[in-house]
Amino acid sequence: xxxxxxxxxxxxxxxxxxxxxxxxxxxxxxxxxxxxxxxxxxxxxxxxxxxxxxxxxxxxxxxxxxxxxxxxxxxxxxxxxxxxxxxxxxxxxxxxxxxxxxxxxxxxxxxxxxxxxxxxxxxxxxxxxxxxxxxxxxxxxxxxxxxxxxxxxxxxxxxxxxxxxxxxxxxxxxxxxxxxxxxxxxxxxxxxxxxxxxxxxxxxxxxxxxxxxxxxxxxxxxxxxxxxxxxxxxxxxxxxxxxxxxxxxxxxxxxxxxxxxxxxxxxxxxxxxxxxxxxxxxxxxxxxxxxxxxxxxxxxxx
Numbered sequence: 026x027x028x029x030x031x032x033x034x035x036x037x038x039x040x041x042x043x044x045x046x047x048x049x050x051x052x053x054x055x056x057x058x059x060x061x062x063x064x065x066x067x068x069x070x071x072x073x074x075x076x077x078x079x080x081x082x083x084x085x086x087x088x089x090x091x092x093x094x095x096x097x098x099x100x101x102x103x104x105x106x107x108x109x110x111x112x113x114x115x116x117x118x119x120x121x122x123x124x125x126x127x128x129x130x131x132x133x134x135x136x137x138x139x140x141x142x143x144x145x146x147x148x149x150x151x152x153x154x155x156x157x158x159x160x161x162x163x164x165x166x167x168x169x170x171x172x173x174x175x176x177x178x179x180x181x182x183x184x185x186x187x188x189x190x191x192x193x194x195x196x197x198x199x200x201x202x203x204x205x206x207x208x209x210x211x212x213x214x215x216x217x218x219x220x221x222x223x224x225x226x227x228x229x230x231x232x233x234x235x236x237x238x239x240x241x242x243x244x245x246x247x248x249x250x251x252x253x254x255x256x257x258x259x260x261x262x263x264x265x266x267x268x269x270x271x272x273x274x275x276x277x278x279x280x281x282x283x284x285x286x287x288x289x290x291x292x293x294x295x296x297x298x299x300x301x302x303x304x305x306x307x308x309x310x311x312x313x314x315x316x317x318x319x320x321x322x323x324x325x326x327x
Contacts, residue, residue: 026158026188027099027125028212031064032221032244033191033233035072035103037282038086039292044299046082048089050292054238055093057291061241063098064231064248066090067128070103071164071193072235072279076133077298080111084118091123105130105162109145113152126158128191131170142170143179150184159186164193164216174202181207188212191233195220204228218270222263225251235278236270239285243269246324265325272315280304281312288313 036058039050058066068090069075069083078086087102094100104115104127112129119127129149131142150159161180165171172190181187190203193216200220203213204227214231215224221232221244237244247262273281280303283295297303304312 033065035067035070038073040296062245099125101126128160130162133168146180161190
């Protein structure tokens with residue numbers, strides 16, 4: 026089964042001014058990610074405002090991305106939803122649509138026991154073919170429920186298609202414990218971008234980065250340096266991305282991504298799905314000025 030690696034891009038969902046998903050802009054964004062040299066596209070994740078989308082919208086988004094990608098890089102669909110029924114529906118659709126795998130966030134809002142998490146993921150993983158890759162997705166700061174290494178091991182022991190995890194809380198100790206699951210074969214990717222190099226240096230497989238769709242050249246360069254084991258260059262490139270990411274994430278990072286992508290003509294609007302907030306005109310100006318002041322398209326060390 027194919028595993029995720031390098032920079033996985035949880036793309037935003039573009040909307041038109043009538044609040045419909047803008048599929049033409051989505052195609053442009055997909056091409057932008059591919060031409061940027063990144064390794065995988067991950068639609069309908071947190072950065073894609075997934076819980077504010079209908080099931081039908083999520084299906085249309087995935088089908089559009091798969092069609093536009095045309096096999097050039099993998100597409101892993103995020104299938105997690107507020108109900109198990111919708112999660113199973115989206116997981117099954119991902120298989121039929123030709124996705125390369127799925128990620129599934131922990132159930133949200135209501136607190137579950139460890140056994141409840143094991144049962145949930147076992148149900149989802151067993152609903153798709155045994156050779157269809159499934160990644161756990163932990164983001165406890167948003168979803169309430171957390172995954173520990175024992176839960177991950179129990180799920181992986183029951184489901185051979187659960188091959189890894191995307192973990193989005195900056196706990197390096199726990200992240201490294203995940204790397205010991207399944208006798209050290211469990212695939213581990215990190216959500217916090219500032220840990221990209223650090224996680225790969227201790228055996229991880231990469232990052233899932235929303236920032237990367239805005240500054241893909243920096244992530245492509247960093248992944249190349251990681252593969253070459255050029256420690257000094259990795260340090261310089263990681264520090265450079267940290268600075269740029271600090272600007273992008275200073276205020277409402279998802280909205281900031283849309284503003285930059287709109288300004289560069291990749292998507293048509295920076296509209297967010299309510300109740301998510303768009304940046305004000307003054308915040309947009311501050312954002313773009315800070316990026317330009319830092320010459321955000323230049324790949325340089327510091």
